[in-house]
Amino acid sequence: MSETMVLVINTGSSSIKMALVDMPSETLLAEGVAQRLGESGAELTWKISGETSHCDLGGAEHDAAMQQMLNALFCRIDKEGVAAVGHRVVHGGERFIKPTLLDGSVITEIESLSHLAPLHNPANLLGIRALMSRLPDLPHIAVFDTAFHHAMPLHASLYAVPYKWYSEYGVRRYGFHGTSHHYVGQQAAVVLGREFDNCNLITVHLGNGCSATAIAGGISIDTTMGMTPLEGLVMGTRSGNVDPGLHEFIARQSGESLAAITQTLNRESGLLGLSGRSNDMRTLLDAAEAGDERASLAVDIFCYRLAKSIAGLAVALGHIDAIAFTGGIGEHAAVIRARTVAQLAILGGALDAERNRQHGKLSQCFISNSEAALPVLVIATNEEKMIARYVCEVLNQEEKIT
Ligand SMILES: Nc1ncnc2c1ncn2[C@@H]1O[C@H](COP(=O)(O)OP(=O)(O)O)[C@@H](O)[C@H]1O
Ligand SMILES: CC(=O)OP(=O)(O)O
Ligand SMILES: [Mg+2]
Numbered sequence: 581m582s583e584t585m586v587l588v589i590n591t592g593s594s595s596i597k598m599a600l601v602d603m604p605s606e607t608l609l610a611e612g613v614a615q616r617l618g619e620s621g622a623e624l625t626w627k628i629s630g631e632t633s634h635c636d637l638g639g640a641e642h643d644a645a646m647q648q649m650l651n652a653l654f655c656r657i658d659k660e661g662v663a664a665v666g667h668r669v670v671h672g673g674e675r676f677i678k679p680t681l682l683d684g685s686v687i688t689e690i691e692s693l694s695h696l697a698p699l700h701n702p703a704n705l706l707g708i709r710a711l712m713s714r715l716p717d718l719p720h721i722a723v724f725d726t727a728f729h730h731a732m733p734l735h736a737s738l739y740a741v742p743y744k745w746y747s748e749y750g751v752r753r754y755g756f757h758g759t760s761h762h763y764v765g766q767q768a769a770v771v772l773g774r775e776f777d778n779c780n781l782i783t784v785h786l787g788n789g790c791s792a793t794a795i796a797g798g799i800s801i802d803t804t805m806g807m808t809p810l811e812g813l814v815m816g817t818r819s820g821n822v823d824p825g826l827h828e829f830i831a832r833q834s835g836e837s838l839a840a841i842t843q844t845l846n847r848e849s850g851l852l853g854l855s856g857r858s859n860d861m862r863t864l865l866d867a868a869e870a871g872d873e874r875a876s877l878a879v880d881i882f883c884y885r886l887a888k889s890i891a892g893l894a895v896a897l898g899h900i901d902a903i904a905f906t907g908g909i910g911e912h913a914a915v916i917r918a919r920t921v922a923q924l925a926i927l928g929g930a931l932d933a934e935r936n937r938q939h940g941k942l943s944q945c946f947i948s949n950s951e952a953a954l955p956v957l958v959i960a961t962n963e964e965k966m967i968a969r970y971v972c973e974v975l976n977q978e979e980k981i982t
Contacts, residue, residue, distance in 0.1 A: 584663040584975070585609065586968040587715075589707045591668060593699040594618070594788035594816060594859065596645055596707070599964035600657055603972050606965050610657055614645040616860060624649060628656050642703045646710055654714065664719045665711050666971040668759065668963060670700035670809065672724030674750055679727070679970040681978075682708060682720040690722065696808050697756075699789075699818075699846055700725075721974050723967045728758025729793070729800040736802040736896065753811070755803035757785045760906060761793040762800075763966040767959045768904040771945045780897040782890055785961065786909035786916070788816040788859060792889055794896040802896040804889050810846055813889055814882045816859030819849035821885075854878035861909045861916065883916060887923035894927055902955040903929070911960050914939065917947065921956055928953025 583602065590597040594617050600610040610628040614637060622637035624645065633652075637645055667682065671693040680686055687708065694701040712720055729737075737753045738746055745751040761783045768783070769776035777798040784792045790813040793803040804812030804820075813820045822845065830841050844853075852859040855878040857867055867875035894900055903924075905917055914936050921929040930952040939947055939958045948956040 584972070585661045586664050586666055586971045587662050587711070588666040588964040588967045588971075589668065589711060590963050590967065591642065591646075591700070591703040591707050592788060593703075596642060596649060596703075597964060598649055598653060599968070600653075600662070601965060601968035603968055606968065608965070610653065611964075612649050612653060614640070614649055617642055617645055619858075619860070621860075624652075626652055626656075643706055646706055650710060650714060659715065662715065662718060664721060664971050664975055665715060666964075666967040667704060667708050667711070667720060667722050668725065668967060669704045669708075669722040670725045670756055671697035671754070672722075672726040673754070676722070676724045677727050677730040679721050679723045679974050681974065682712070682722050686722065698843075700809065719975070719978070721971045723759055723970045725756040725758045726754040728762045729755030729803055731799045732801060732803070739806075751807060753803075753806040755791070755793065755800060756805045756809045757787075757789065757791045757793075758800065759963045759966045759970075760785045760961040761791075761795065761803070763963065764904050764906045764959045764961050765793075765795045765798075768902055768957055771957060771959070772902055772955070774901065779901045780899055781901055782893050782897070782903045784886070784890065784903060784905050784910055785907040786813075786886075786905065786913075787907035789818065790815045790820075790886070790907070790909070792886070792893055794893040796897055802893055804893070810842075814854075814878075814885050815850045816861075817847050817850050817852045819845045819853070851878045851882060854881060861913055865913065865915060879916070879919075883919040884923065887920045890920070890924060891926060900927065900954060902957050904957040904959045906959050906961040911958055917956075917958070921948075924954070929956060930954075931956060 586601050586603055588599045595615040598612040599608055602609050612626045614624045616622045618641050620639050622640050624635050624637050626633045669690055673693045690701055764783045765781050766776050768781055769779045781795045789809055791803055791805045793800050810818050827838055827841050851864055855864055855875045857875055864875045864879055868879055909916055918931055918936055921931050930949040931947050932949045936947040945957045947958055
């Protein structure tokens with residue numbers, strides 16, 4: 581394909597990432613990150629043409645941060661060169677199993693899935709509407725977190741509930757963070773010197789939302805998130821798995837509605853709920869180091885539940901070629917990787933302490949001990965680059981059709 585620029589927006593539960601990607605070279609011409617949204621430490625960083633700028637967002641939520649980011653971006657880039665916009669959309673339901681050109685009916689359908697991804701689809705739609713109004717003449721393409729998981733076998737995607745809940749209401753596991761798991765899986769195969777389609781991998785995405793995926797034959801065959809991004813691992817503000825009897829029990833105890841309890845499990849649980857302090861792993865590791873017992877307990881539970889889930893995914897694969905850590909925590913928190921892998925001796929996991937500690941300083945992906953049976957890698961995710969790739973695939977197909 582000819583040189584073209586793709587603008588990408590990735591709205592997560594605690595961050596907004598934007599990138600202007602030159603394709604097909606995949607050069608990042610501009611990168612913006614607004615993080616710790618909704619907290620007093622909310623901040624925005626832009627890297628444009630090699631220059632970095634930084635500003636305090638004063639506790640901004642998604643909407644305010646997005647407007648500020650777009651103003652900063654459009655002051656500095658030439659809109660004329662942009663060929664298309666790629667939007668991360670977290671829940672694509674049963675219908676959206678590949679990147680899709682956005683129009684009114686697609687937007688309505690994404691909106692109808694908002695109750696299944698309340699921390700994400702509404703924020704994704706904010707970005708879609710803001711960019712469609714600023715760049716109305718360009719193609720806008722939605723790339724869904726759920727798409728990479730769409731071929732999960734039924735034994736992994738169905739819950740053991742009455743089958744008609746699946747056939748009549750679409751109750752099933754979808755999985756999320758698919759764009760990141762796909763990108764990191766492909767990168768891990770490159771590092772291993774193997775074909776992606778011939779690798780058995782566990783990719784572990786640890787950001788504000790956390791999930792792990794078993795990949796075989798180039799597809800996701802099981803993952804820890806489910807019908808909503810609430811299932812699975814302990815996360816920043818999400819509980820992950822709880823006893824299905826919990827809702828009724830708490831409703832009886834506290835008189836709260838089911839919706840209020842779900843809201844608590846989404847927004848006030850996980851690391852935040854356990855520590856009573858923060859959803860941010862940096863804050864908790866500092867607090868634990870300073871002797872805060874609840875922060876320490878939150879970190880212990882996070883690592884134990886993660887190790888247990890990775891061991892569970894091993895069942896899906898039989899043989900594991902590598903485990904790859906990614907996401908803000910996976911890439912930067914050596915102590916979390918160390919404490920998790922220390923609980924995976926049953927799979928042959930053993931880290932090289934120095935490689936693990938130095939990761940980031942040396943651009944070295946392997947952090948496992950050379951003698952260990954289980955190779956462990958750290959791979960920086962790049963959902964924005966992956967979204968730009970998917971967008972170009974759609975543009976190329978459209979070109980072929982017309
Ligand atoms: N150096 C670090 N050490 C420990 N945790 C870190 C570090 N840098 C980022 N993190 C953690 O990564 C998480 C955010 O990850 P990220 O992937 O950026 O989030 P999002 O899910 O919003 O995209 C936060 O919990 C943050 O504390
Ligand atoms: C799906 C999900 O949890 O995304 P994020 O980690 O960006 O919140
Ligand atoms: Mg994210």
